[in-house]
Amino acid sequence: MSEVERRARAALSRLTEPGDPRLTNLVAELGAARLYDLLVNDRDAGGMLTDVAVRLASTDPDRELDRANSLGIRFVIPADDEWPTQVEALVSAGQLHERGGPPIGLWAKGPLRLDRLERSVAVVGSRSATTYGVQVAGELAAVVARQGCPVISGAAFGIDQAAHRGAVAMDGPTVAVLACGVDRAYPAAHTDLIAHLAATGAVVSEAAPGCAPTRIRFLARNRLIAALSRGTVVVEAAVRSGALNTATWAGRLNRVVLGVPGPVTSAQSQGVNQLIRKASAVLVTSGQEVLDLVGQAGEHLVEDPRAPVRPRDRLTSRHRQVLDAVPVARGAGTDSVARTAGLGIVEVSSALSYLHRYGLVEQDDDGWRLAALAHT
Amino acid sequence: MSEVERRARAALSRLTEPGDPRLTNLVAELGAARLYDLLVNDRDAGGMLTDVAVRLASTDPDRELDRANSLGIRFVIPADDEWPTQVEALVSAGQLHERGGPPIGLWAKGPLRLDRLERSVAVVGSRSATTYGVQVAGELAAVVARQGCPVISGAAFGIDQAAHRGAVAMDGPTVAVLACGVDRAYPAAHTDLIAHLAATGAVVSEAAPGCAPTRIRFLARNRLIAALSRGTVVVEAAVRSGALNTATWAGRLNRVVLGVPGPVTSAQSQGVNQLIRKASAVLVTSGQEVLDLVGQAGEHLVEDPRAPVRPRDRLTSRHRQVLDAVPVARGAGTDSVARTAGLGIVEVSSALSYLHRYGLVEQDDDGWRLAALAHT
Numbered sequence A, B: 001m002s003e004v005e006r007r008a009r010a011a012l013s014r015l016t017e018p019g020d021p022r023l024t025n026l027v028a029e030l031g032a033a034r035l036y037d038l039l040v041n042d043r044d045a046g047g048m049l050t051d052v053a054v055r056l057a058s059t060d061p062d063r064e065l066d067r068a069n070s071l072g073i074r075f076v077i078p079a080d081d082e083w084p085t086q087v088e089a090l091v092s093a094g095q096l097h098e099r100g101g102p103p104i105g106l107w108a109k110g111p112l113r114l115d116r117l118e119r120s121v122a123v124v125g126s127r128s129a130t131t132y133g134v135q136v137a138g139e140l141a142a143v144v145a146r147q148g149c150p151v152i153s154g155a156a157f158g159i160d161q162a163a164h165r166g167a168v169a170m171d172g173p174t175v176a177v178l179a180c181g182v183d184r185a186y187p188a189a190h191t192d193l194i195a196h197l198a199a200t201g202a203v204v205s206e207a208a209p210g211c212a213p214t215r216i217r218f219l220a221r222n223r224l225i226a227a228l229s230r231g232t233v234v235v236e237a238a239v240r241s242g243a244l245n246t247a248t249w250a251g252r253l254n255r256v257v258l259g260v261p262g263p264v265t266s267a268q269s270q271g272v273n274q275l276i277r278k279a280s281a282v283l284v285t286s287g288q289e290v291l292d293l294v295g296q297a298g299e300h301l302v303e304d305p306r307a308p309v310r311p312r313d314r315l316t317s318r319h320r321q322v323l324d325a326v327p328v329a330r331g332a333g334t335d336s337v338a339r340t341a342g343l344g345i346v347e348v349s350s351a352l353s354y355l356h357r358y359g360l361v362e363q364d365d366d367g368w369r370l371a372a373l374a375h376t
Helices: A002-015 A021-030 A032-041 A047-057 A061-070 A085-096 A114-119 A131-146 A159-169 A188-200 A215-228 A242-252 A267-277 A287-296 A317-325 A334-341 A345-357 B002-015 B021-030 B032-041 B047-057 B061-070 B085-096 B114-119 B131-146 B159-169 B188-200 B215-228 B242-252 B267-277 B287-296 B317-325 B334-341 B345-357
Strands: A073-076 A106-109 A121-124 A151-153 A174-177 A202-205 A231-234 A256-259 A361-364 A367-370 B073-076 B106-109 B121-124 B151-153 B174-177 B202-205 B231-234 B256-259 B361-364 B367-370
Touching (some): A002 A021, A002 A032, A002 A061, A061 A073, A085 A114, A085 A215, A121 A242, A151 A215, A159 A188, A242 A256, A334 A345, B002 B073, B131 B159, B159 B174, B188 B202, B202 B215, B231 B267, B231 B287, B334 B367, B345 B361
Parallel strands (some): A121 A151, A151 A174, B174 B202
């Protein structure tokens, strides 16, 4: 059973981009195995097939998993003990932010188990770091890793590299989360660093082996770094920096967000200084302060408050069409609602999530049904 | 009348140290003129006389004011239009903190009127500043002063000097608050700077002309800088720095407290970074941000909430002795209570303030009487 699930998730991981909430909503409702069968067998299942038909034809999940295995790469799924459950915080984030859904599975290489990342600290920052930033990131990561807290970063130039190195220098645990397959090295200049992390810590990605890094995957990678770690420290970041994107995700996920200040005359500190200024990050000056603040954070992270209910008449015509197809009494599955509405399953799933969020439909054991609110 | 008051305050300013709440409480109750007469004529008035007898004998307020006048120094008192009313925030602070009372008067030299300081910004920091700190303080002060906001500082080496210079470079208003008499220059190396400020802006002190700077006067000066300005910016400060003392006073007085961050590797930024970290100061990176935040601050500054009431049995025996001398029905003046208690007027005044703060005595038109709470 678990291996059927793994095969299906491996195939889906190859078929779609990380964090796509259309996919993760369907997986949550139908299960990965059933969704995969649906996509393979029912060529009328909806918009998704037309998106992915080409990739689907060339996908052989068994061979893919075998090949990964031969490279020392495992594919960790929610059913595994090793699954880092903290990434489930992305389930609700995925309802609110594009590409914010939870990972379908994590490709991983290296001896460090992913369920050990529960108390990890992300250390991120500029690729074009200054010597100041590199020095501080390295020392801070060393202090954190020496206490056994895994240091997560993205293996990029600058702050990322300094953070991994600081942890490695202490023989401390450190993990690189990549935007490409874990069998690839990006940037190429960090081939040795990434190989070292794969040999001593872990290298992790949502992208299947062989995948190239893309802009979408970098953004999804940032959200994954934030979701895996208990707190994110931004060491240096210019005003437009990927590290600020990671910090934003950490904030959305109610993780601790920390920033190392720098000279107001340094462009590389401008983004962090503003983050602290707006109270989006707490100022830290040392690894010990990071440990104190990350340690204070509770085991159970607070979820964002729910969005307010909006009246039915503010729905789009497409959403109203789906709402009209939802049964009043006993629930129906997404595929049944889609047939009634005459719309594709992917579009209907997304509409049902939207309607659910605003309290207009409910879910029971049989599927979707109209909520009391929607009658009015 | 006003000149009688000025003479009395000038004498009292020479007789006591700045911010002494024993003095300011008595002045508030009795008026400066009556208190001065009491001290001159009634040699049994209490502990204060023994403290100040020597100084009193050598004080001639008329000659003092004439001499100051001939040096271009004026003595500004609360009855004057020029009085900077924002320093009255120290009246309640003086009840809670030693040496926190309001000034008895301000010795001033220079064309800038003190009532123009209502929208001023204090820029303070380390004497042993780095080139980074000096650069940032100068630029920040220049931007603030160019907008017509007076820049207040202490004419010390390092950040203070840079702040004054930045304002001067823009022909903007700037004021030095000194711990010594305004006819003196401390540090001596800043004789020219202080003379320039006296010629173009203002030099201000609570200490009478000729007074030397002392530790007590430096601390009192810091509180005055905070009280005069609407917001205080700390540019660089090591962990133990007078600038942090100014920031603490600004916080107590509900003024805007701002901090310029610096490298975590710089000892000169450690104090400011910690101030920001503990949310005791808002991080700022430019003069414009300072203006935005200081401009946002309302005209009417919020007072601290009152301290909780404590039971009578927690009083010292001396406080209880004073409490027992306070009449139950019609109020009595401090001197009357002092006679009944057989204690000095200064000690009794201080005890009455303490008892008043905890709700055990009340004040009516006739003076002090027991509060309902004290009967229990």
